[in-house]
């Protein structure tokens with residue numbers, strides 16, 4: 001997740017780099033010659049710390065595993081929460097650690113029914129590992145749900161699409177600047193016990209896979225390639241419409257029950273999407289006409305032609321109303337018969 005600005009290669013920051021690699025002698029030379037540390041490794045990120053005594057990690061139940069650590073169900077002050085751990089090999093890099101904590105500060109301030117709520121980080125002095133607490137979403141990820149249940153009926157798929165779009169609209173309308181998620185995938189969308197979808201994840205993959213912590217390199221190492229906007233794959237400047245592109249591919253999967261080209265290498269797929277304008281097929285049997293139209297707009301090759309999430313919500317609400325009316329009409333004819 002990143003506050004919006006067109007992405008270009010980061011400026012050179014030798015002092016930050018030297019500090020992150022622990023080259024104290026080089027730091028001294030750079031400082032003596034007026035070097036500054038734009039990353040601010042010396043400044044601890046302000047982040048809500050939770051005393052480790054309030055959470056007993058020994059009682060933790062493993063509920064999932066990401067690329068950088070496990071996720072556990074734990075009790076915090078008697079309430080079930082998810083503890084996302086970032087293994088020490090990743091978290092021990094001070095540059096990554098600090099950037100990650102800064103991102104947490106931002107996430108913690110977000111409040112929306114369709115955004116996973118982050119509660120804080122466990123006592124930083126206690127462990128080299130980073131452990132973040134978040135609200136626990138008992139139904140797990142959209143990825144797991146799709147694998148278990150397959151495709152959704154159109155009414156459900158549209159309701160879920162609205163959940164995601166509302167969460168994303170909130171991020172994109174964040175003040176003073178929009179927030180771009182940049183890694184919107186079915187694995188980063190979770191479902192609560194009431195069936196509501198929420199957007200999660202605070203961008204560790206982007207931080208940890210970067211060549212350096214600020215030069216985010218969106219490599220898609222955990223499967224994100226499939227959902228990657230062409231301009232990101234081509235390493236061009238990009239804006240918040242990259243999330244709209246990813247959203248379209250997720251909605252496509254909800255109608256179909258998963259990705260259409262499951263067997264294909266995700267990086268090759270992203271390459272074809274970026275350079276050959278290839279997109280998943282839209283069979284008329286599966287996709288209602290207004291959904292086809294919406295998906296084509298959202299995954300348009302020109303980022304400026306993609307609709308905003310505000311516009312997407314309006315379109316989806318009309319589609320939802322029409323679907324519900326059709327359902328009602330079918331029902332009443334059943335009753336009449």
Ligand SMILES: Nc1ncnc2c1ncn2[C@@H]1O[C@H](COP(=O)(O)OP(=O)(O)OP(=O)(O)O)[C@@H](O)[C@H]1O
Nearest residue numbers: 064065066067068071082135136137141187205222
């Ligand atoms: N807040 C949560 N509530 C319930 N389950 C969760 C929560 N967060 C994560 N999980 C579960 O843990 C799994 C792993 O999550 P995690 O965010 O670590 O990895 P990921 O999103 O798959 O990949 P990445 O490491 O790139 O973020 C998820 O797929 C989900 O099943």
